[in-house]
Amino acid sequence: MHFMTAGESHGPSLTGILEGIPAGLQLNIKSINQKLADRQGGYGRGNRQKIEHDQVKITGGVRHQITLGSPIALTILNRDHKHWKEIMDPNSSATSQNTLRKVTRPRPGHADLVGGMKYHHRDFRNVLERSSARETAMRVAIGAICEQLLQQLGIQIVGYVKQVGSIKADQKQNLSVEQINHEITKNDLRILNQEKVEPIHHLIDRTKRDGDTLGGILKVIVDNVPAGLGSYVSWDTKLDGKLAAAVMGVNAMKGVEIGEGFEAASKFGSQVMDPIDWQKKKGWFRDSDHLGGFEGGMTNGMPLVVQAAMKPIPTLYKPLKSVDVNTKQISKANIERSDVTAIVPASIVVESVVAIELAKSITETFDGSNMDRLKQQVTSYRKELLNF
Numbered sequence: 001m002h003f004m005t006a007g008e009s010h011g012p013s014l015t016g017i018l019e020g021i022p023a024g025l026q027l028n029i030k031s032i033n034q035k036l037a038d039r040q041g042g043y044g045r046g047n048r049q050k051i052e053h054d055q056v057k058i059t060g061g062v063r064h065q066i067t068l069g070s071p072i073a074l075t076i077l078n079r080d081h082k083h084w085k086e087i088m089d090p091n092s093s094a095t096s097q098n099t100l101r102k103v104t105r106p107r108p109g110h111a112d113l114v115g116g117m118k119y120h121h122r123d124f125r126n127v128l129e130r131s132s133a134r135e136t137a138m139r140v141a142i143g144a145i146c147e148q149l150l151q152q153l154g155i156q157i158v159g160y161v162k163q164v165g166s167i168k169a170d171q172k173q174n175l176s177v178e179q180i181n182h183e184i185t186k187n188d189l190r191i192l193n194q195e196k197v198e199p200i201h202h203l204i205d206r207t208k209r210d211g212d213t214l215g216g217i218l219k220v221i222v223d224n225v226p227a228g229l230g231s232y233v234s235w236d237t238k239l240d241g242k243l244a245a246a247v248m249g250v251n252a253m254k255g256v257e258i259g260e261g262f263e264a265a266s267k268f269g270s271q272v273m274d275p276i277d278w279q280k281k282k283g284w285f286r287d288s289d290h291l292g293g294f295e296g297g298m299t300n301g302m303p304l305v306v307q308a309a310m311k312p313i314p315t316l317y318k319p320l321k322s323v324d325v326n327t328k329q330i331s332k333a334n335i336e337r338s339d340v341t342a343i344v345p346a347s348i349v350v351e352s353v354v355a356i357e358l359a360k361s362i363t364e365t366f367d368g369s370n371m372d373r374l375k376q377q378v379t380s381y382r383k384e385l386l387n388f
C-alpha cells in the first residue's frame with residue numbers, strides 16, 4: 001500500500017492517490033467528511049478555517065462507495081484559492097511580478113529559508129505553499145479510508161490532546177478507545193479533562209494577544225490490534241519504527257514516544273516490562289502496557305500507545321528577527337495568516353497517519369487484494385494466536 005499527495009495550500013485543490021486498499025471495502029464517505037470537518041476544528045485556529053469546508057471528491061478506484069482494488073483518486077478543493085487566483089494559478093502566466101506578492105523575509109521555524117536555499121526559490125511562497133499543513137487534509141482523507149478498513153477488522157483507533165502548552169488536558173488514565181470516543185462525542189472536543197478546557201482557552205487567548213503561539217502533546221491509542229504485525233528480523237521491518245517515521249512526518253512534530261517512551265528511561269526494568277499472562281478465554285496478554293503494545297518491533301496484542309510532541313506554531317504575529325533575502329537587511333520575519341495552536345487538528349492528523357501505517361502493515365502481512373479474504377485471514381490468524 002502506498003499513497004501520494006500533491007497540491008499547494010492556496011492552489012486550486014489537494015490531490016491524493018492511494019493504492020493497495022483491497023477490493024470490496026464498503027466506504028462511508030460521510031464519515032470521511034466528518035473526519036475532515038473535525039480536522040478543521042479546535043480552539044486557536046486562524047481564519048482560514050472559516051473559508052474552507054473540506055469535503056472529499058473521489059474520482060477513481062471506487063464504484064457506488066465500494067472500492068475496486070484499483071488506485072483511489074481523491075480531491076479536496078481549496079475554497080480560498082479564489083482569493084489567490086492571480087498569485088497561485090498553475091495554468092496562466094503571471095501578469096506582472098507585482099501580482100506575485102513575493103515573500104522575502106523567511107520565518108524562523110518554518111521551511112522557508114532552507115527550502116529556498118535547496119530549491120533555489122528566492123520567493124519563499126514557492127516553499128511555504130507546499131510545506132503548509134494544508135496538505136494534512138489529504139492525509140486525513142486517506143487515513144479515514146484506512147481507519148474504515150481497520151474498523152472492519154475490529155481495530156479501533158483514536159487521537160486526542162494530552163497537553164496544550166504547559167497545561168495537561170488528559171488526566172483520565174487507562175480508558176479504552178471506545179470510552180475515549182464516547183467522551184469526545186459527548187463534549188465535541190479532544191480534550192478529555194473538561195475542567196481544563198477553560199484554562200486552556202484562556203492560555204490560547206492570552207498567547208494570541210501576545211502575538212505568540214503554542215504547541216502541545218497528543219496521544220493516539222489503538223485497541224484490538226493482533227499480535228505479530230511488524231517484525232524483529234531486520235531494522236526496516238520494525239513497525240514501531242515505521243509508525244515513528246510517519247508521526248515525525250507530520251508538520252511541526254518534534255518528538256515521538258511509544259508507550260512510556262522517555263519516562264521509561266528513568267525507571268527500573270521491573271517497573272517497565274509488562275508481565276506475561278494467559279487465560280483460556282483471552283489467550284496471551286500482559287498485566288500492564290508500559291511498552292505501548294510493542295516488543296521487538298512487533299505488536300504484542302496490547303493497545304498501541306503513541307504520543308507526539310508538537311512544537312509551537314512557527315509563524316508569529318510578533319515576528320522574530322530575520323534577514324531579507326534580497327537586501328540582506330536585518331528585519332522582522334514575514335507574517336502569514338496563521339493558527340495560534342493547531343493541537344486538536346494535529347491529533348486527528350497523527351491518528352490518521354498511524355491508521356495508514358497499520359492498514360499498510362495488515363494488507364502486506366495478509367492477502368490485501370480482497371476485503372472478504374482479508375477478513376477471513378485476520379479472523380483465522382486471531383484464532384491461531386488464541387490457541388498458541
Ligand SMILES: Cc1cc2nc3c(=O)[nH]c(=O)nc-3n(C[C@H](O)[C@H](O)[C@H](O)COP(=O)(O)O)c2cc1C
Nearest residue numbers: 110111131132133251252314315338339342345346
Ligand atoms: C494542523 C496543523 C496546522 C498548522 N498550522 C500552522 C499555521 O497556521 N502557521 C504555521 O506557521 N505553521 C503551522 N503548522 C506547522 C507548520 O506547517 C510546520 O511547522 C512547518 O511546515 C515546518 O515544518 P516542521 O515544523 O515539521 O519542521 C501547522 C501544523 C499542523 C499539523
Ligand SMILES: C=C(O[C@@H]1CC(C(=O)O)=C[C@@H](OP(=O)(O)O)[C@H]1O)C(=O)O
Nearest residue numbers: 046048131132133134137336337338339
Ligand atoms: C490551511 C490549513 O492550515 C494552514 C497551515 C499553515 C502552515 O503554515 O502550516 C498556515 C495557515 O495557512 P493560511 O495562511 O492559508 O491560513 C493555516 O491555515 C489547514 O489546516 O487547512
